[in-house]
Amino acid sequence: MIIIPQTKGGVGKSTVAMQVIAPYLFKKHGKRVTYIEIDDENNDSKSFTRTEIVEKRMLGTNKLTELDELILMDDKHEIIVDVGGNKTSSLVLEEIKKVGSFGNIKWIIPLGDGELDGKNAIATMKKIKKIEDNLEENVLFALNRAISMDQEYIEEQFINFFGHKYLDSNSVLCDFVKDPKYFAVKNDKVITMSRYLGSTVWEMAYNNTDFAKKAMQAKELGDIESARKFLFFRRIQTEAKDYVLGTLNKIFFDLDKWLQIKK
Template identity: 90%
Template sequence: MIIIPQTKGGVGKSTVAMQVIAPYLYKKHGKKITYIEIDDENNDSKSFTRTEIVDKRMLGTNKLTELDELILMDDNHEIIVDVGGNKTSSLVLEEIKKVGSFGNVKWIIPLGDGELDGKNAIATMKKIKKIESNPEENMIFALNRAVSMEPDYIEEQYINFFGHKYLDSNSVLCDFVKNPKYFPVKNDKIITMSRYLGSTVWEMAYNNTDFAAKAIKAKELGDIEGARKYLFFRRIQTEAKDYVLGVLNRIFLDLDRWIDIKK
């Protein structure tokens, strides 16, 4: 099981869960992944109405005991749990603490580049450390909305994570974890586009629709607006492929090094 908690809302948990981890596990297992969202206030996964790589399920905070059995049985990482922010993450972590993780959980903590993001990532990490016997091996951080994938740029953007020798910060995660594992998630308009289309960027990239042929046919029929529409979707398809090649595939390699998926 892969659980994605953060005690702060708005840090991109659902982006990491649906746009990164869902396609990664789907590609590894070759079948749909169970996606559980725990959030009594916001159901972000509802935006993904056309995805075909996950089976979605909602779980209310009044039914958290169901997690115990799910964790015990999922020793092959075929379940993603997207945990809501604020009180919800705290409730989920407290529930798991009662029974334990059985060594079956991998934790991903997302954060942006804000100071509060860093403080809450540290708070979330401390709660996980009370559950896990080997937390530093089983935790990885997702640096969301990265402007660049270049290491030097990332280190300066995420001062709350790496710190900076010339700038003060009271919430530097590297002060609490030696050599923490992390991966950056580059910000891109294709992520926004995919949500409006109800799909994931990865699925859009591997959509087999030949939009170029459709545009040509629309032009031949005199349907200029139709041709423009297919040109638009052709461009989106190409941008999605570029994002997969330039961002997601790099993250997938990082995840391969981090996670051991049993066949």
């Protein structure tokens, strides 16, 4: 089971869960994965109305005991749990603390580049530390909305994670974990586009529709508006493929090393 908590809202948990982890596990297992969203206030997964890589399920905070058996049985990481921010993450972590992880949980903590994002990531990590015996091996951080994938740029953008020798910070994550594992998720408008289309970037990239051919056919029929529409989707498809090649495939490689999924 892969659980994605954060005590702060708005840090991109659903982006990490649906745009990164869901396609990774779908590709890895060759079948739909179970996607559980726990949030009594916001159901971000509802935006993905056309995705075919997950089976979505909502779980209220009044039914958290249902996680106990799911954690015990899911030793191949076929379930993603997207946990709402603020009180919800605290409730979920308290519930898991009661029964333990059975060695079947991997945790991904997302954070943006704000100072408060960093402090809440530290707070979330400290809560997980009460559950996990091997924190450094089982926790991965997602540096969300990275402006560039250049390593030097990432380290300067996410000062709340790495710290900086010339800039003061009360606390950074690297003060608490010696060598934290992480991946960066590049910010891109194609992510926004995919949500409006109800799909994931990965699925858009591997959509077999030949939009170029459809644009040509529309042009020959004199339907200029349809031709423009197909050109628009052709461009999004190309941008999605570029995002998979430039960002997602690198993350997938890192996840392979981290998860080492049992066969």
